[in-house]
Amino acid sequence: MTLKAGTQSIETERLVLRRIEPGDIEYYAEIQADPEVARYIAHGRPRTRAESESWLDAILASYADCELGQLAVLSKATGQLVGRCGLSDAALEVETLGQSVRKGWFFRAQVPAGTEAVPVPELGYTFGRDNWGQGFASEAVRAIYDYTRRELPYDTIMSVIDKRNHASLAVASKFGVTYAGQVELSGALFDRYDWPMI
DSSP, rough: OOSSSTTTTEEEEEEEEEEOOOOGHHHHHHHTTOOOHTTSSTTTTTTHHHHHHHHHHHOOOOOOOOSOOOEEEEETTTOOOOEEEOOOOOOEEOTTOOOOOEEESSSGGGGGOOOOOEEEEEEEEEEEEEGGSSSSHHHHHHHHHHHHHHHHHOOOOEEEOOOHHHHHHHHHHHTTTTTEHHHHTEEEEEEEEOOOOO
């Protein structure tokens, strides 16, 4: 659960984080179609409008099915969307002896039948290019991380980061993440980082 039942939002000094709503599609379709934003997420290419709509539907279903999902991040100063951040439903195949790269899936529903997998929420964040370099990612991540440790029942959360995405790794590194190997997601390799939960 990214937000416990009855919690409508999380606020920071400059941001409001709330559940994504169907009316947010225009913003997310726009940023996910931006090649600079998309190059480090999922399959690494801009998403079509239809792919962004499917993504939003999956987020809404994830809220209902397992109480996990990215949250909309809004600027308090403008009331405008600036990005997304939150715990996503993710799963990793059960580790086997000698295995160098584990497969993973965003959304447990995507795990192939017969595959042994364990749920591991993924703390992820994506911001529109106009909002880079303003500290919004660090501020939103701090809010999600602190809320998770204080309010939610998870022993393990991870982030999966493209090794070329130095900005994303810089944000996660501020919180003491530890490298935990590579994971194959959406046909691409990502570095896995585990968050300290104590």
